[in-house]
Amino acid sequence: MNILFCYPSFFPITGGGTVHGYYLAKNLYEQGHKITVINKQDDGFTNYINKKDILKFIKAVRCSDVVYVRISTSGVANFIPFIANLLGAKVIGEVNAPSEELYLLGKSKRKVLLSRFLLKFQLKFCSELISVSEEVNNYLLSLDLSSHVIYNGGERIKELPSEAVISKSWTLKYKKIMLWSGNVYSWQGSNILKDITDRANQLGYGVIIVTNENYNSNFSSNVKIIVNPTREQLSNIYQLCDIGLAPYDLSTLTKWGFYNSPLKIYEYLANDLLVFTNAKNAQIDKLANVIFFDDIESIFIKIEESQYCNDFPIRTWKDVSIETNCVLKNIK
Incomplete structure (x- = not known):
């Protein structure tokens, strides 16, 4: 599939959303998907279009089989799902938190309610939704929406080439x-x-x-x-x-x-x-x-x-990408 991957931050990896976005996209790429991103430093496997170049962005949406969007709870409207839907694209929306998370950042009740309204507006233009926990899915159910629950994963970093930073x-x-x-x-x-x-x-x-x-x-x-x-x-x-x-x-x-x-x-x-x-x-x-x-x-x-036991499987980003791939294959 051609996937237009719309993540607010992607590469270089600095933690948080960049970890999720980069490793999910990389593992989807390794499964044979073509990935186009809208935030770019050279990562070695994606194509890049500047979202500020409206004509190129519209073309990328029309050429994509799926537009994958991380939906923000920041209270700022992200109209990518609406635009993509208007252009006939299928959209997968990824939701990582309820709007109430904004309380933790010191936002007012008015801001939270506005975020909730904007979030629901965005999500209704998505063909499928992915949430990262049962609790986020319960939040979506309160908005009369439902999602595929796909937990995060981890990357085995300790076997990469290392640079000593602590003796x-x-x-x-x-x-x-x-x-x-x-x-x-x-x-x-x-x-x-x-x-x-x-x-x-x-x-x-x-x-x-x-x-x-x-x-x-x-x-x-x-x-x-x-x-x-x-x-x-x-x-x-x-x-x-x-x-x-x-x-x-x-x-x-x-x-x-x-x-x-x-x-x-x-x-x-x-x-x-x-x-x-x-x-x-x-x-x-x-x-x-x-x-x-x-x-x-x-x-x-x-x-x-207590001590660490090696007898249990580790959940990785490859597992996340395989579960995400199932959603991609069945999108309507």
Whole structure:
């Protein structure tokens, strides 16, 4: 199929949506699809058109078998589904969060309601919808819509060529090395990360923080902060780590519960890390090598009691692309 792949960010990979977009597109390409994108730095496998060139964009829509669109909850109307539908294209819309997520970013109730209205407007022009969790699908059901639930996956990065960013000698000072990755939004657990690292320091654990912005907390010497690492540097980091941390501020949950399909958890698992999280939902509850904790102290009690088991399959982006391909084949 010719797929016009409309993702707000795609390449280079900087985390979040770029991880999802890049690896899904790459694996669809490897299954034989031709991928055209609207955001471009050379990634080695896609074609590129500038969405600001209206005539080329219209031509790309008309030449596509499917237009695949990540639907934003930002409150800004994305009219690609409407335009593509008007031009006779089949559209798949991908939804990653309910509009209520905007509350976590400090938006007003008016903004959230406007986003909900715009989201429903966009989605009615989609032939099929994909959501990343049962909870997001429940949100769509509240809009009288339904979706194919396709969870996220992880990429095995530790076997890529690596570039040393942390010395092995530093890791040898500690019992185990813990990894936290994410941005500094409090709902991603950054508000309790300092307490976790302080307790880790007392008990002899090292912590690596990977983030896309400078972290201003005053961490102790057991913490290394890496800002915007390359994939080669991430390979080095995963080779050094034992534990993946995925704490969340559960007080920020919307009425849909924990609706995420956490990219960090799947990537931790794909790179042989034992994962510690306090978040539960329909998909996380089923994952092997995920340990749930209630408070900071229980993390360190359970670390001593648990170890990674290799007997379980790892969900990868290839799995995600195979499930997405089933939706593509059956689109009407």
